[in-house]
Amino acid sequence: MRPKIRVDHLSFYYGDKQALFDISMEIRERQITALIGPSGCGKSTFLRCLNRMNDTIPGTRLEGRVLLDGQDVYAPGTDVVDLRRRVGMVFQRPNPFPQSIFDNVAFGPRVLGLCRGRDELEEVVERSLRDVRLWDEVKDNLKQDALSLSLGQQQRLCIARVIAVQPEVILMDEPCSALDPIVTLGIEELMKRLREQYTIVIVTHNMQQAARVSDWTGFFWLGRLVEMGPTGDVFTRPQQKLTEDYITGRAG
């Protein structure tokens, strides 16, 4: 399988402080790649390098290359707005806009001008909400304020909002850390379904979650990628002592 994203010797700095050290990895198309590691190990920073969200933080610097379908997303002249449409992101805390449910999902198609006319927009909204299995719960209250939904519903809404613009890759930054276990299972089911259409990269500090949902797992430690491989291998036959210690709970 060809890599959807290839990262070459990526280093990242917050001012003088180096947060990522020479990271290289391949992210396969239509697979779920989980990035695990203790807090502060750089996995979220790495994730945010993939859609250039770190550009919004002043004083940061990056070395190396991130190739999306072979194109360096940090090359001069790259359309960052288009990149972020192709590489969507779901955040740690559900962050729907303080607007109606409909407007939340319609936001992307509207700003990107993807739909012609109201009918098409309504179709996209319905399809996106169905994809995250939220449609039946909200179809009668689309005008309701999104903030009145439960946290789990809000997070599904955020996922619906992302897939409404039909991205190629979805980055998820600890998408379940604010949610209870049952809702978390629902989101994991959702991820497995979305995997048929999208390339998913998920950052999680929950190793069971990584083991349950992902096809590939990368283990980060102090800004370095210690080990990366098929999830089964990483969890059952880790190549590195550090990985084994972390997974078995002796380190981290």
Added chain:
Amino acid sequence: MHPRRWTEFAIESLIRVLGLSSIGFVLLIFLFLLKEGLPAFLQVPPENLLGTRWYPTFDLFGTLPLILGSLLVTATAISIALPLGVATAVFVREVAPGWAREVLKPMIEVLAGIPSVVLGFFGMTVLAPLVRETLDAPTGLTAFTGGLVLAYMALPTIISVAEDALDAVPKSYRDAGLAMGATQWQTIWRVVVPAARSGILTAVMLGMGRAIGETMAVMMVTGNAARMPTTIDSLFRPVRTMTATIAAEMGEVARGSTHYHVLFGIGIILFVITFVLNLVAAGAIFKKRRRGGLR
């Protein structure tokens, strides 16, 4: 009692007396306003009071031109200050680099401290001639000139409060907007500004409150002719506001006369208008807060 308990008690009582007395003073002022103003509504028949002619020397107390004058000047001021103020707030908070924001914000707040008479003087000597020459009008002392000066006075308040409202919008909204592939401008306009809506509304209401109650600057630049602003060109003709009328005539009126009571009556009308404005603003904000939108 123990001496420390005594000082504690004394300080508490002092604070209580001071707090209650300031409430008491406001109440007394309000009662005084009612006492002096209400007779106007009894002594002058309503058709006279709501008439279109303000000639107190002929017992014609039509307050309509004054009310409309105030509203015209205020509306002009707000329609200038609202877009300008919100745009500036967006610039200061969202576009300007950090160091520029540090410099701009206090500078803008200092502008709020310029005495209105200074602005009135500026309006009289600079703006009015400019308006007259540009429009080739007989006089530059017009409702529009007043609106300009008032807009300038309301701007610092609007910018400062609106900027605070924008600043209170969580970063996660901005991140979400940008991560969707929205441009910075789209994110500001479609996410951040709507999320700060109630704060921006407060800003505008505060600015409006300042504009409608302003006296000195308005008196100096609006020409003070009590004509009905009903023709299309009224904006560029002299106008007289409620506040300017009270300020200009109170000094010469015979105490206890009908004219005297009518001036206080105008004060009551002004009070009611600002009160309603504040009520509407507070209502809108309260509604918003209950929806859980203010986070």
